[in-house]
Amino acid sequence: MSRESIKADLCIIGAGAAGxxxxxxxxxxxxxxxxxxxxxxxxxxxxxxxxxxxxxLSAAHAAHSVRTAAKLGVKAGEPQIDFAAVMDHVRASLAAIEPNDSQARFEGLGVHVIREWAHFTSPDTVESDSANVKAKRFVIASGTRARIPSIPGLSDIPYLTNESIWQLDTLPAHLFILGAGPIGCELGQAFARLGSKVTIVEAGKALGAFEPEHVDVLRVALAADGVRLIEGTGVERFSGQAGALTAHLAGGEMITASHLLIAAGREPVTGTLGLEAAGIEADARGIVCDDKLRTANRRVYAAGDIAGKGALTHLAGWHGSVILRNLYYGLPTRQSSSPIPGCVYTSPGLAQIGLTESRAREQHGDKVSVTSWPFADNDRAIAEGDTAGSIKLVLGKGGKLLGVHVAGARADDIAALAAVTMARGGTVRDLTSPVLAYPTRGEAIKRAAGKHFEPVVFGPFAKAWAGLLSALH
Structure with missing residues (x-):
């Protein structure tokens, strides 16, 4: 088969967010x-x-709201779940957003889209079944996929991943989830609230990258939803058949479920890229690249999950911006130059930007201080009857914001206030300046920041100064 020869300024492999x-x-x-x-x-x-x-998750949160409405004086009873209709909602959401990422839209922008696998054949050439592309620059944005652990018996039974679970049309009677990261916790809570029995097993600690006290808040919520979370225990082997899958845990417990979801992390997709032909290195995290996302082949950049800098859609989008700034605007931008929030969209939600307290103390020692504010002392949270969680600020020398952590309703939106401040290199003082609407949950971040200054603002010197001014006036 003859291939079309194409010369381009930029050739991209992968049409996810980064690409x-x-x-x-x-x-x-x-x-x-x-x-x-x-x-x-x-x-x-x-x-x-x-x-x-x-x-x-939106459907699950709606079911939970109906189920718990009595606490606000609204008696609705147990919600009736039409799981097929829930999945129709999921697919309708995809269909509504899909045109933004469609081949037609990008071809309308002038992009030559080729729906084929591609690989490098030399440092400056990429090839597919129908095309041979020479380009000045390349971007690899091939992403990651679910990591399937090597557990005896797993390959002999049916299992779901974050890709195949959306093909379900009937609600699992008992969903066993391997892994308590963001995917495992989000889907575990969602299916529990929709009526499944859910068991999550995690060999380490659930959501280990987040503040431990904030994860504790979520543990309480998961338990209240009926989720059984088992931490510090691995699965030694699997057995069974479709509809009756058994996990044999270390320690001897056996758990039989109707469905199994593997949510044990991600792994880079590099095997089909022909990296050796292009002189590009890869490791367990992905393609090896510098802080400007450039690989050992100076023509080639990596972006998104495959770059090994984190697996977040908004980070992937930022990577695209970094590459464009460096290539076409002459702006020497590093991918690490902007703080990246990470969120878990459970209820309560978790959000964080920057360093955890433990990481900050490892790096900055006794210069680190912490201030916090609970939603139990936030008027909007009280009025909503949802006071779980808090805001925690991790501060360095001069009040520099090293980390901002939120557990509670709308944690993701609240963290955006901190993201704006941190992107500008702001300090805790900058969080005290804005006048925020009352009553809002966002006020809690200002209260946490203000608490840091209480010993000074209301201390002995401030009292003496206030007394002097009062006497003079």
Whole structure:
């Protein structure tokens, strides 16, 4: 089969968030762009991750609101769950967003989209079944996939991943989840609230990257939803068949469930890329690249999950922006130059930006201080009857914001206030300055910041000074 020969300014492998941001920006700047994607346009986030998970979480939160409405004086009873209709909502959400990431839209921007697998054949050439592309620059944005652990018996039984779970049309009677990271906790709570029995097993600690006291708040909520969370215990082997899958835990307990979801982390997709031909290195995290996302081959950049800097859609979008700034605006931007929030969209939600307290103390020692404010002392949270959680600020020398952590309702939106401040290199003082609407949950972040200054603002010197001014006036 003869291949079309194409010369381009930029060739991109992967049409997830990183690849699409880069492709759109370069094309709008008049560059000739070729984009390869063998799977679905929009990548993991649109098709299997952020969008469908938030859609099913919305349905689950609605069910929970009905179930718990009596605490506000509204008696509704047990909600009736139509799981097929829930999944219709999930698919409708995907369909509504899909045009933004579609092949037609990007071709309208001038991008040459090729729906095939592609691989390097030399440092400056990428090839697919129908095309041979030479380009000035390349971006690898091939993403990651669910990591399937090597557990005896697992390959002999049916299991779900974050990709295949959206094909369900009937509610699992008992969903066993391997892994208590964001995916495991979000989907575990969602399916529990929709009526499944849910067991989550985690060999380490649930959500180990988040503040321990905030994870404790979520543990309480998961238990209240009927989720059984088992931590510090691994699965030694699996057995059984469809509808009756048995996990044999270390220690001897056996748990039989109707469905199994593997949520044990992610692994990079590099095997089909022909990296050796291009002189590009990869490791267990992904493609080896510097802080500007450039690989050992100076023509080639890595972006998104495959770059090994984190697995978040908004981080992938930022990577696209970093590459565009460096290539086409002459702005020497590093991918680490902007703080990146991480969120878990459970109820209560978790959000964090920057360092945890333990990491901050490892790096900055006794210069670190901590201040916090509970939602139990926030008027909006009290009025909503949902006071779980708190805001925690981790501060360095001069009040520098090293980390901001939120557990509670709308944690993701509240963390945005801190993200703006941290992106500008602000300090805790900057969080005390804005006048925020009352009553809002966002006030809690200002209260936490203000608490840091209480010993000075209301201390002995301040009292003496106030007394002097009072006498003078």
């Amino acid at each position: 699409l941001v880069t492709a759109a920006g370069a094309a709008m700047l008049g560059r000739k762009v070729v984009l390869f994607e063998a799977g679905e346009m929009g990548g993991d986030c649109l098709n299997f991750g952020c969008v469908p998970s938030k859609a099913i």
